[in-house]
Ligand code: FES
């Protein structure tokens with residue numbers, strides 16, 4: 055017996071996107087406002103379903119009576135094309151047309167918990183042989199074929215599927231998926247027996263299918279989180295203290311004691327203040343006008359920041375690898391090199407300031423958010439509201455590109471808390487300064503490296519020490535986000551240092567690219583991480599880009615000391631053939647001229663040079679190598695990236711054009727982060743509060759050309775393509791500047807002032 | 816709070832707003848036009864761009880009172896999924912969006928720009944578009960789409 059699908063599980067995300075079908079949220083369609091009426095069918099006694107059980111096939115896939123297929127995905131579209139590659143996968147696995155597949159993504163009442171959509175893990179997870187959408191689709195296909203076999207009286211081996219219709223070979227009898235199960239549940243546990251198709255068998259996967267969301271985005275028909283409205287909605291703006299640790303002394307009211315028009319309430323708790331008003335503009339003006347007295351706890355010195363970073367106490371200390379012979383090997387080495395690299399605090403800086411809409415009614419809450427983890431955010435909100443997680447329904451709606459933990463989770467916490475305080479559905483939209491100044495920034499690093507070269511000019515020893523700091527992070531705990539801290543929730547204590555269990559492996563990988571990719575017999579890697587004054591969280595290529603900046607700069611410094619060509623030197627130290635392949639290909643694409651770097655430093659004003667960097671992302675998530683060509687203006691210190699060549703291997707290329715789009719985005723961001731971006735502050739607060747105090751790359755910073763080639767390996771597992779090229783940028787640019795000028799830059803960003811100072815010596 | 820009539824996408828709308836309210840909030844919250852987007856409210860990013868007459872303006876810092884007597888066009892007024900404007904079509908064909916949050920500004924700005932310069936060079940496009948911000952790094956595709964749109968409209 056199969057049950058009928060409850061209405062709620064039939065909502066089509068794609069119809070929603072294109073504005074043609076069931077709208078999940080819209081003016082006049084308050085369906086989800088009363089969770090019980092919309093989803094009551096899912097559970098008798100509880101507010102939401104107890105658990106979207108990932109073992110149940112129905113948690114992943116539903117076939118509707120009209121032959122469309124709905125996929126419930128825990129990995130969401132962040133603007134990178136993941137919804138499209140998920141649709142490709144399901145269409146191919148089930149043999150249905152692309153247009154028949156819809157995705158419901160990130161909904162704590164509908165989609166399975168697949169963790170965060172982060173770390174370039176989405177396609178890797180969904181296309182894995184087990185545990186994701188690929189397996190579920192294969193299970194669904196097998197179940198459908200078994201049903202068809204019974205119905206048509208033919209063995210499964212004689213069945214073929216095309217466009218969702220099953221036929222018996224050599225006969226005219228057919229049955230469609232919709233006839234077999236349309237609008238009914240499978241009621242099946244995943245067997246683990248269904249074998250997905252191979253990448254050679256896929257016909258749609260591997261082609262450049264156009265993104266399903268772009269037509270709506272280009273015509274104004276797309277609904278972003280910022281657009282979610284519900285009836286009775288009121289608007290709120292947060293009022294932040296000067297610094298995170300400042301304390302609220304008093305709320306002094308309005309100038310002239312005259313409450314501005316439209317104000318409903320000023321809400322506050324601990325050091326948290328927000329203004330609620332009928333209309334958005336009223337909330338903005340009122341929040342600006344509200345007088346609040348704070349006891350300011352100043353931020354630490356900006357100028358001494360990197361020194362302070364190396365002297366934080368206490369710290370969590372980790373010995374990642376220690377072959378116990380590094381000191382001896384360095385002492386024995388005929389040549390040694392030492393260098394210290396500094397990576398600043400940078401921000402996600404989303405184009406759209408984050409927003410969220412929430413409705414807390416009694417003991418239930420509905421929250422629309424562009425979070426990367428609906429389940430994890432649900433935990434934070436439930437804690438903050440004092441409700442069981444079960445009663446909090448978090449629904450993902452795409453926002454502005456986030457590149458990690460931007461303001462999305464923080465603003466959702468705001469919306470939920472304010473809605474509870476004011477007893478109305480609330481939309482909170484951050485102003486630009488709220489987004490810039492209060493997001494979870496990327497982590498700063500100081501990385502010090504010592505290396506030894508043996509008599510043959512090979513690297514014999516590598517000694518790495520890193521210092522970093524963070525505070526907070528992704529939800530769970532509310533105080534991982536700035537609003538949670540201001541609301542007085544307890545912050546996580548610093549983790550204890552784990553006992554040193556030094557590894558002997560010379561090609562150690564730790565998921566953060568801490569170690570070099572190269573085979574070096576003697577290695578020591580030690581990290582120290584402390585807590586500092588700034589909220590921190592993952593920013594595209596977290597820790598990987600910082601480590602790769604240091605490691606891929608340092609291997610160049612060693613190559614230079616050895617009088618070797620940077621490409622050949624890398625290849626000599628590699629046993630990983632796939633990494634060697636991308637490096638070799640990128641060099642070939644660039645028509646790389648072998649020889650030591652900086653051999654021909656010119657005399658004129660403009661100096662041109664090339665640098666390379668390559669790595670295996672996270673040790674198991676995508677290869678990239680890139681050659682950057684830069685021009686350095688000796689007079690102004692300005693660096694321009696002129697041409698870039700890059701080769702990439704992420705296993706099977708699922709959507710080559712989509713992969714290229716990700717590489718282009720990585721390229722622009724990595725130039726921006728290498729040349730421009732650095733969060734600044736003074737004792738009274740963060741000063742990077744808008745696009746002029748924290749500028750990023752624009753059209754005038756584009757390279758003239760970008761050549762990109764994919765090594766497509768259909769026999770390998772799928773790896774991420776979203777964070778690989780960005781990781782190589784800082785080192786490749788530093789190496790290119792060195793090649794052009796003979797001067798090594800070890801502190802990001804390479805601003806004109808910094809470059810000019812370095813050139814002067 | 817006062818009554819104002821503004822003409823948006825070819826239709827007159829009576830709206831209730833204080834005259835200093837930025838046009839953006841009237842378009843988004845009163846007329847439910849979500850093409851124009853809030854990015855910064857500071858004239859720095861261009862996400863809020865609409866046309867006032869033939870000019871691309873930033874609605875986040877343009878008081879609604881300035882729209883009196885001048886036609887406003889938003890992204891929705893240019894074309895639809897079924898019948899996109901040539902510039903919208905070029906953006907779709909070139910897959911010139913990632914998150915798409917900047918797309919409104921890019922399309923509105925380039926549509927106005929192409930009216931002034933019907934066959935711009937690549938450098939002219941980059942120069943004209945530099946005041947519009949894209950954080951995802953979709954620049955290559957946006958430039959390609961604008962070039963293609965210019966050709967298509969020639
Ligand atoms: S929102 Fe108007 S320029 Fe940024």
Ligand code: FES
Pocket residue numbers: 133405455912913914915916917918948949950951952953
């Ligand atoms: S596509 Fe995301 S900001 Fe441009």
